[in-house]
Amino acid sequence: MSKPPARMRLADAAFALFDERGYDQTTVDDIAERAGVGRTTFFRHYRSKEAVIFPDHDRLLELIKDRLATSSNSTALVAVSDAVRLVLLHYIDEGDLARRRYALTSKVAALRDREIASVARYQRLFREFIANWMGDPTESASLRAELMAASVVAAHNHVLRRWLRGESSDPVAEVDAAMREVLALFPAPNSLPETGRGTTVVAFRSGQDIDALLPALRRLVEDEPGH
Numbered sequence: 001m002s003k004p005p006a007r008m009r010l011a012d013a014a015f016a017l018f019d020e021r022g023y024d025q026t027t028v029d030d031i032a033e034r035a036g037v038g039r040t041t042f043f044r045h046y047r048s049k050e051a052v053i054f055p056d057h058d059r060l061l062e063l064i065k066d067r068l069a070t071s072s073n074s075t076a077l078v079a080v081s082d083a084v085r086l087v088l089l090h091y092i093d094e095g096d097l098a099r100r101r102y103a104l105t106s107k108v109a110a111l112r113d114r115e116i117a118s119v120a121r122y123q124r125l126f127r128e129f130i131a132n133w134m135g136d137p138t139e140s141a142s143l144r145a146e147l148m149a150a151s152v153v154a155a156h157n158h159v160l161r162r163w164l165r166g167e168s169s170d171p172v173a174e175v176d177a178a179m180r181e182v183l184a185l186f187p188a189p190n191s192l193p194e195t196g197r198g199t200t201v202v203a204f205r206s207g208q209d210i211d212a213l214l215p216a217l218r219r220l221v222e223d224e225p226g227h
Contacts, residue, residue, distance in 0.1 A: 007045045009035040014052040015100045023108050053101055053111060055094065057118045060087055061125060068129050076133040080126065081179040084156045087122070088175050091160055102164040123153045144186065151182045 003009065013034035017026040028049050032042040046052050064083040071079035091098045105111040127149035134141050155178040163171040 006037050006041055010042060010045055011052055018104055060090060064125060077183050080152060084152060084179055085175055088156060088160060088171060099164055119153060123149050126152050148186045155179055155182045
């Protein structure tokens with residue numbers, strides 16, 4: 001039976017040592033020795049001890065950019081949902097490794113800080129894409145893009161954490177449902193009501209029969225500006 005790839009052996013060795021000795025007490029040399037490779041091989045796969053722990057965020061961000069780049073104005077929100085699902089699937093494919101990382105980062109403050117910084121990179125990418133899609137340079141539009149991007153990332157992280165804790169049996173269905181809720185909060189720019197346009201309807205109680213009121217209501221609507 002062939003050995004697992006060196007990258008996988010290094011990750012397994014690192015997490016085993018972190019469990020046994022603690023994160024701070026484990027060195028790169030310890031990890032390489034446990035994995036049965038040399039120091040040079042370690043640095044061929046990972047830049048540092050910390051890099052063993054985290055997924056390849058650079059590659060994931062490139063995959064997201066590629067997916068967003070294939071969208072048109074009318075399919076932009078579909079692309080955002082697809083990109084979120086793509087990231088979630090990466091963690092699911094990691095399986096136990098993702099859960100071990102979650103347990104470790106929950107205990108080591110420096111690793112939590114690094115994870116928070118990586119989350120900010122995803123949010124910035126979504127914010128820039130959404131702002132460009134909105135095509136509105138105003139401050140209110142900029143805020144809306146920021147809020148939307150934050151909601152997108154929060155929805156993904158909420159479902160991911162549920163799966164990592166063993167609370168979700170179908171995280172893909174959950175993240176799709178979460179994204180539908182998020183995107184429903186932010187209608188497309190061209191669907192927003194224009195100031196001074198549309199029909200105003202005032203509801204009131206009357207002793208008259210509805211059939212008698214309808215003609216008068218219809219005349220009022222037809223007299224609205226723009227009709």
